[in-house]
Amino acid sequence: MARTRGECPRRVRFWRWRRNPLRRRSDVIEAWLLLTTLVLGIVLGGFGALAAAGAVDDSLAERRASSREVRAVLTEDAARALPAPAPESGDTRVWTKVRWTAPDGTGRTGRARADADAEAGSAVTVWTDREGRLVSEPPGGAEARFQTLMAGATVAATAGGMALLAAWVLRTRLLRRRAAEWETEWRLVEPAWRKRMTG
Structure with missing residues (x-):
């Protein structure tokens, strides 16, 4: 089916996971990096939130018991x-x-x-x-629940943010490396390309 004028090209999802001639090794590494970041963010955030909420809840229970x-x-x-x-x-x-x-x-x-x-x-x-x-x-009832939830949410956001920050740093390095590879390949291709265009 021909594309009408002004229509945007169809976006190919998960192209880094599919075999295609334009996919580079850095694209595969980036795909794995994004997937790992997602999993780590969820796992670390979830476990961190549960641990922090449990610690705050235990601390508040101890305060209530000792007063x-x-x-x-x-x-x-x-x-x-x-x-x-x-x-x-x-x-x-x-x-x-x-x-x-x-x-x-x-x-x-x-x-x-x-x-x-x-x-x-x-x-x-x-x-x-x-x-x-x-x-x-000592806090009790709704105030204790609020403190517990806030501790869990804060730790979850911090853990997820750290995973995102690490992924951003690694992805930035990948992008620089990819740009350097393109520059190197362009130096090899550019003379033949120029010759064809001017010839």
Whole structure:
């Protein structure tokens, strides 16, 4: 079937894998490089994502296991505490002095967040480690899942990006080598070609 004017030639897919007179050794190497990059990107990204997500999940589970909720009592009015955060943060609580009892029965003091209108003697919930020191509340539920997913996605993207970067470097070297081969072959063909065109 004749091609009409303006029609684009049909693109031949997977031409590097098929035998044809225009295929060079560098074309075959490039095809294998692209396939290897795809497989490595998927495998490394998948395993890396699973490993990172598992490590973060284990770390968060350990934090939850090693911390506990404790009832603490304000030792001062929250209004006399440190200045409240900027309203844009959405958190109206302030850092105020609190007292709680450690697992060994000793009294401890420190600073924790409380509502800005809380008075001395009011109860607040704080989180402590096994020794009774104040710690931040361990993430749980949706926040823990988000952190786990973000760790997995970050490692997957990094592993895939490294595979792509390595492939890009190797492909650039292949393209330079191919250009040098063409230059060498053109030097051999060009005199005969010029003679035919001018003769």
